[in-house]
Amino acid sequence: xxxxxxxxxxxxxxxxxxxxxxxxxxxxxxxxxxxxxxxxxxxxxxxxxxxxxxxxxxxxxxxxxxxxxxxxxxxxxxxxxxxxxxxxxxxxxxxxxxxxxxxxxxxxxxxxxxxxxxxxxxxxxxxxxxxxxxxxxxxxxxxxxxxxxxxxxxxxxxxxxxxxxxxxxxxxxxxxxxxxxxxxxxxxxxxxxxxxxxxxxxxxxxxxxxxxxxxxxxxxxxxxxxxxxxxxxxxxxxxxxxxxxxxxxxxxxxxxxxxxxxxxx
Amino acid sequence: xxxxxxxxxxxxxxxxxxxxxxxxxxxxxxxxxxxxxxxxxxxxxxxxxxxxxxxxxxxxxxxxxxxxxxxxxxxxxxxxxxxxxxxxxxxxxxxxxxxxxxxxxxxxxxxxxxxxxxxxxxxxxxxxxxxxxxxxxxxxxxxxxxxxxxxxxxxxxxxxxxxxxxxxxxxxxxxxxxxxxxxxxxxxxxxxxxxxxxxxxxxxxxxxxxxxxxxxxxxxxxxxxxxxxxxxxxxxxx
Amino acid sequence: xxxxxxxxxxxxxxxxxxxxxxxxxxxxxxxxxxxxxxxxxxxxxxxxxxxxxxxxxxxxxxxxxxxxxxxxxxxxxxxxxxxxxxxxxxxxxxxxxxxxxxxxxxxxxxxxxxxxxxxxxxxxxxxxxxxxxxxxxxxxxxxxxxxxxxxxxxxxxxxxxxxxxxxxxxxxxxxxxxxxxxxxxxxxxxxxxxxxxxxxxxxxxxxxxxxxxxxxxxxxxxxxxxxxxxxxxxxxxxxxxxxxxxxxxxxxxxxxxxxxx
Numbered sequence: 001x002x003x004x005x006x007x008x009x010x011x012x013x014x015x016x017x018x019x020x021x022x023x024x025x026x027x028x029x030x031x032x033x034x035x036x037x038x039x040x041x042x043x044x045x046x047x048x049x050x051x052x053x054x055x056x057x058x059x060x061x062x063x064x065x066x067x068x069x070x071x072x073x074x075x076x077x078x079x080x081x082x083x084x085x086x087x088x089x090x091x092x093x094x095x096x097x098x099x100x101x102x103x104x105x106x107x108x109x110x111x112x113x114x115x116x117x118x119x120x121x122x123x124x125x126x127x128x129x130x131x132x133x134x135x136x137x138x139x140x141x142x143x144x145x146x147x148x149x150x151x152x153x154x155x156x157x158x159x160x161x162x163x164x165x166x167x168x169x170x171x172x173x174x175x176x177x178x179x180x181x182x183x184x185x186x187x188x189x190x191x192x193x194x195x196x197x198x199x200x201x202x203x204x205x206x207x208x209x210x211x212x213x214x215x216x217x218x219x220x221x222x223x224x225x226x227x228x229x230x231x232x233x234x235x236x237x238x239x240x241x242x243x244x245x246x247x248x249x250x251x252x253x254x255x256x257x258x259x260x261x262x263x264x265x
Numbered sequence: 266x267x268x269x270x271x272x273x274x275x276x277x278x279x280x281x282x283x284x285x286x287x288x289x290x291x292x293x294x295x296x297x298x299x300x301x302x303x304x305x306x307x308x309x310x311x312x313x314x315x316x317x318x319x320x321x322x323x324x325x326x327x328x329x330x331x332x333x334x335x336x337x338x339x340x341x342x343x344x345x346x347x348x349x350x351x352x353x354x355x356x357x358x359x360x361x362x363x364x365x366x367x368x369x370x371x372x373x374x375x376x377x378x379x380x381x382x383x384x385x386x387x388x389x390x391x392x393x394x395x396x397x398x399x400x401x402x403x404x405x406x407x408x409x410x411x412x413x414x415x416x417x418x419x420x421x422x423x424x425x426x427x428x429x430x431x432x433x434x435x436x437x438x439x440x441x442x443x444x445x446x447x448x449x450x451x452x453x454x455x456x457x458x459x460x461x462x463x464x465x466x467x468x469x470x471x472x473x474x475x476x477x478x479x480x481x482x483x484x485x486x487x488x489x490x491x492x493x494x495x496x497x498x499x500x501x502x503x
Numbered sequence: 504x505x506x507x508x509x510x511x512x513x514x515x516x517x518x519x520x521x522x523x524x525x526x527x528x529x530x531x532x533x534x535x536x537x538x539x540x541x542x543x544x545x546x547x548x549x550x551x552x553x554x555x556x557x558x559x560x561x562x563x564x565x566x567x568x569x570x571x572x573x574x575x576x577x578x579x580x581x582x583x584x585x586x587x588x589x590x591x592x593x594x595x596x597x598x599x600x601x602x603x604x605x606x607x608x609x610x611x612x613x614x615x616x617x618x619x620x621x622x623x624x625x626x627x628x629x630x631x632x633x634x635x636x637x638x639x640x641x642x643x644x645x646x647x648x649x650x651x652x653x654x655x656x657x658x659x660x661x662x663x664x665x666x667x668x669x670x671x672x673x674x675x676x677x678x679x680x681x682x683x684x685x686x687x688x689x690x691x692x693x694x695x696x697x698x699x700x701x702x703x704x705x706x707x708x709x710x711x712x713x714x715x716x717x718x719x720x721x722x723x724x725x726x727x728x729x730x731x732x733x734x735x736x737x738x739x740x741x742x743x744x745x746x747x748x749x750x751x752x753x754x755x756x757x758x759x760x761x762x763x764x
Contacts, residue, residue, distance in 0.1 A: 056665050076671040086666040090684040090761050099680070103671030131761045147670070344518030349526045355741035355748075357703040359619075360718075362710060363725035363733045368543055447619040447707045465623035473623045481615040 002067045002077075002154030002187045004030040004053055009062035011048055022048050024212035025062070030189060035181055037190040037202035039252065041259045045213030046191045050157050053189060054080050066155055076100050079148035083160040085140045087132040093143050094119070094128040100151045118146040121180075138169035149180075156188045162197070171236055174200060182231065195252050199245060200236060207255045217255050221248060294475045307475075311483055314445060314457040317373065318487070321380030322441040326388040326434055333392025333433070338422065343393070350389070358383035358444045362451055376448040383444040384437040391433025395426030424499075431495045438491055442484045457483065545731040553731035554738055562723070562732060565715055571739055574705060574716040577633060578747075581640025582701045585648050589697075590690060593652025594678040597659075597686075610649065618643030618704040626712045636708040636716075643704030644697040651693025655686030691755045698751060702744050 449458020709718025724732030
């Protein structure tokens with residue numbers, strides 16, 4: 001059971017002698033195998049929330065629980081896909097993907113199998129011995145996703161993973177991710193500021209307010225998606241034409257607009 | 266510091282014959298400061314070493330800077346000087362000591378010669394690099410403004426190269442200092458290196474330590490002085 | 504203005520040749536004019552001849568080759584010791600604040616002592632055994648290795664450390680598989696400086712406490728006023744120093760091959 005629970009979580013920073021609140025009180029539950037996207041204006045703390053689940057940052061108040069246990073630090077059970085890939089430039093594609101497996105106990109046979117499976121799953125065949133700098137942005141992100149996926153984590157955390165990619169590659173990756181997610185569902189926390197991406201991918205979309213980050217609204221996507229049968233369309237532009245999609249998108253945009261009225265940072 | 270006291274004085278794990286304890290060192294320090302050791306009192310030794318280093322360093326690095334500027338500004342000069350430089354550069358300054366002794370005997374002049382060699386090379390190289398590092402746009406701007414050659418040197422070339430010139434000076438100073446201590450170790454009657462030499466022969470570890478610390482502190486002080494000069498010369502640098 | 508002039512290949516070679524010729528010519532001139540007794544300034548060809556001679560004929564107990572081997576051996580011991588201790592220590596200090604706080608005071612107090620100044624202690628503790636020069640070389644070679652390793656590791660982008668921790672790497676793997684590879688450029692730069700300093704320290708040490716080696720040979724040559732021997736020694740030292748640096752530069756190129764585009 002891998003659910004994520006935020007219990008009255010706050011996070012404050014000290015900067016230049018002053019303390020400021022990045023994340024206000026957050027109470028949120030992500031159910032097991034649920035795909036939740038968090039959208040919000042820049043600096044609203046959505047990445048901070050993800051990092052607290054990852055164990056890369058600690059809440060100043062409150063607790064973050066995964067599977068009932070409090071998060072104390074990073075680990076392969078909560079795999080992260082970073083926006084800037086964070087692949088090790090001195091390791092090949094294969095070595096990058098294998099890296100996390102070394103800390104799990106399984107025979108080297110098994111490790112090879114799992115790695116090979118993921119390489120073919122992410123379309124990286126032939127590139128096993130390549131170094132990251134030789135790959136395009138899209139390929140690199142595929143490696144990053146493979147590296148996270150191969151761990152078979154309970155929780156997958158993705159921090160604007162497609163932000164650094166060009167528009168076409170982005171679309172391809174989104175379609176791939178949807179395929180993966182439907183076939184092999186995991187608990188996912190997906191951070192993005194692209195509303196369309198969130199609506200397309202997620203079961204639920206959380207809208208956060210400006211700093212100090214608070215949950216402004218929660219939009220249910222899944223019931224509508226299933227009712228309207230989005231999954232029958234393999235191409236993202238077909239889904240984005242549907243009125244149900246457009247309506248949800250507008251709804252969320254309106255909420256974000258309200259945030260952006262006021263003083264710009 | 267704790268470890269030092271602990272290991273030597275209190276528990277006697279390391280005997281005084283191998284490494285001096287703090288009190289022994291302090292006693293030796295008093296001796297050399299008040300009564301003198303190896304032909305002079307501490308301040309005399311320091312003075313001797315510092316004077317040699319400073320004079321050698323100043324003269325040699327100035328010449329080095331001059332050459333570096335000429336080489337940087339004029340490619341013909343660079344090509345001309347290069348082969349001599351490349352052959353002599355890999356030879357560490359310390360390796361010149363025997364030659365210096367052959368040519369100039371065991372007195373101060375040999376030491377100064379070696380300091381010259383030691384201080385010269387880093388000054389030249391870094392000045393040269395510094396001059397070359399001035400970006401082309403600045404050179405072109407100067408050419409466009411049609412200023413005289415002298416003004417060019419004064420207003421553009423030298424200030425632009427100063428950061429690296431000072432890096433070179435720092436290295437020169439370090440090299441001068443190291444080389445002098447080594448030269449004095451080999452054969453000198455006065456100077457910080459000679460303290461070390463004498464103390465080694467007398468098997469006086471405490472005095473050795475006093476000598477080493479004096480070397481370190483003097484060297485550090487001179488480096489600080491240079492840093493002050495650097496800040497004064499380049500007020501536009503943070 | 505001459506600052507903007509460019510020299511073409513031909514002119515450059517011309518002036519280089521002129522420089523070389525002038526240097527050698529000047530040397531020969533000084534010898535020929537008899538300004539200085541032959542003993543003090545041998546002709547260039549004399550030096551070269553002596554150099555070749557010494558390769559086979561022993562002086563002060565060993566041939567030049569044997570002296571060189573002996574010197575190089577000492578250097579290698581000291582240098583490798585510095586590397587083997589310096590790199591892991593530097594990585595550890597970058598990773599763990601405790602290690603950093605523990606070691607820095609020791610290091611800072613020792614760092615400013617010129618390696619040469621350790622010769623008396625080296626003589627005291629090791630006599631003329633191999634330990635003496637090795638200690639001095641170590642004292643010279645160690646600081647750059649430690650400092651550059653530490654600095655290189657500290658500046659590693661945090662995202663690599665975060666990714667590695669997320670992937671379950673413990674401290675050891677963080678050091679060996681993340682910090683070390685990421686810091687290699689800085690480490691190798693440190694190694695080059697370190698080798699230079701180490702080699703210099705070796706020469707210094709051998710001038711004072713040694714019974715073999717190139718430095719020792721030079722001292723003996725100086726004592727018997729055989730300048731050609733002294734100069735041969737200088738040439739040997741220069742050549743080997745150059746050799747070491749070239750080796751390390753190649754190592755540097757190899758180490759960052761993964762960055763090549």
